[in-house]
Amino acid sequence: MGDVAARLSKLGIALPSIAPASGNYIPYRLAGNLLFVSGQIPRIDGVEHFVGVVGRDISPEDAYQAARLCALNLVARVYAALDGDLDRVEACVQLRGFVNAPEDFRDHPAVIDGASDLLVEIFEEKGRHTRTALGAGSLPRGSSVEVDAVFEVATKS
C-alpha cells in the first residue's frame, strides 16, 4: 500500500466511485506533468448534495462540507488518472473554488477551506496549493459549490 493510500485508510476516507466519462468532456487530462481535473460538484453516486445558495439555503458550515465533498471527487479522479498510485502526486498546484452565493456574501475563503483542508489531510505538504475563491452567479444543478484543480504528478516510473 502506498503512503497516501495508507493515510486515506488511517483517516477513514473512502474515495467515491466515479462514473465513466460521458459526452465530449472528460474527468481528467494529463499534459506533460500537469494533471488537469474537471470541475466537481458535491455529488456522490449520481446524487447531488448541498443544493442551494450559500448563506440563504445552505449554511456556511454545510458549504464547507460541500467543498470538502467536491475535493473528494477531485481526488477520486486523480486516483483514476494515476491507476490508483496517489504517491505520484507531487503537488496540488492550483485550486479554483466557486461558491453559489448572494451578492453580499463575503466569506468564500471559509467555504473553500473545506476543499483545501481535505487536500492537505490527504497529501500533506504536497497538498498545499494556490487558490482562487470567488462567487459564481449560478452553478450546475443548483450546486452550492464547484471546485476544479491542476495537479503536478511524477512521470510514471
Added chain:
Amino acid sequence: MGDVAARLSKLGIALPSIAPASGNYIPYRLAGNLLFVSGQIPRIDGVEHFVGVVGRDISPEDAYQAARLCALNLVARVYAALDGDLDRVEACVQLRGFVNAPEDFRDHPAVIDGASDLLVEIFEEKGRHTRTALGAGSLPRGSSVEVDAVFEVATKS
C-alpha cells in the same frame, strides 16, 4: 492539406478571421507545450451575437450555439498561434465555460456542450477536454457565454 484542415473542409466549418491584438493582452501565449488562449465571446467580425441573459433573453438552444461560436473563435486563435498547422494540436487540455445566467439557472453543462461538441468535431479524440462550466454574474459586452481554453501542442518539427 493537414488532417484537421481536411476535416474542417469536410465539415464545412470556416474559421473566422481574427483581429490583430490590441491593448496589453494577447489572444494566445505558448509556454512550453501548453498553448493558453484568451477568453472568447460569441463575436464574429467585431459584431457580438447572442447578447443577453440565458434562460431569459437567450434560449438554452441559442446559448448552445453561442458556446459553439466561442469555441470557433478559440480554434481560430489556435490556428493563428500555430501558423495554420492545426495538426500540431495534441489535446485540448482544459476548457472553462461561463454562462451569463440568472441565479436559478441549472443547465450550464448543456450550454457549454456547444463548445465541447465543436472541439471534438474538429479535433476528434484529441479534442476531448477537462471542463468547468459555471454561471457568471455578468459578462463582457453583455455576452451570453464566454469560454477560454488551454491546449497541448507538439513542438514545431
Added chain:
Amino acid sequence: MGDVAARLSKLGIALPSIAPASGNYIPYRLAGNLLFVSGQIPRIDGVEHFVGVVGRDISPEDAYQAARLCALNLVARVYAALDGDLDRVEACVQLRGFVNAPEDFRDHPAVIDGASDLLVEIFEEKGRHTRTALGAGSLPRGSSVEVDAVFEVATKS
C-alpha cells in the same frame, strides 16, 4: 540591480510586503517552469481597498485602480517566489480577472486593463498575457476585483 528591478525603481513602483502564508493554501506554487499565483484582492498591509460593487458602489475608474492593485499583489508574490529575481520572468502567460458587478455590467475589460497595464509597465513585452475578464456573483471580503495569474519563469541558473 536587475532590469525589472531598475524599471520598478524608475516607475516609482514599490511592491507591497506580503504576509506569510496561513492556512492550507499558499501564495504561489512552481510546477516545472510555470508559476501559479493565488487570487489577489485589492488589499495592502491587510487592509481591503475598493470594497463594493463596480458600477454602483465603485466607479469604473476606481475599479481600474483596484485591478492595478491586485496585479501589484501578484507581482509581489512572484518576487517572493523568485527570491527577488524578477528577471527570471519569461512571460505572464494567463491572467483571469473577476469583477464584482451587477448583472447589466458590460465593461469588465476596461476594469481588468488596470491589471494588464501594470504587468506590461513592469515586464514590458514579457508582461503581455492571455486574459479572461468576467463578472463574479460576489467576491471575498466584498472586494470589487479579484485577479489570479500564471507566469512562465526561467530555470534558476
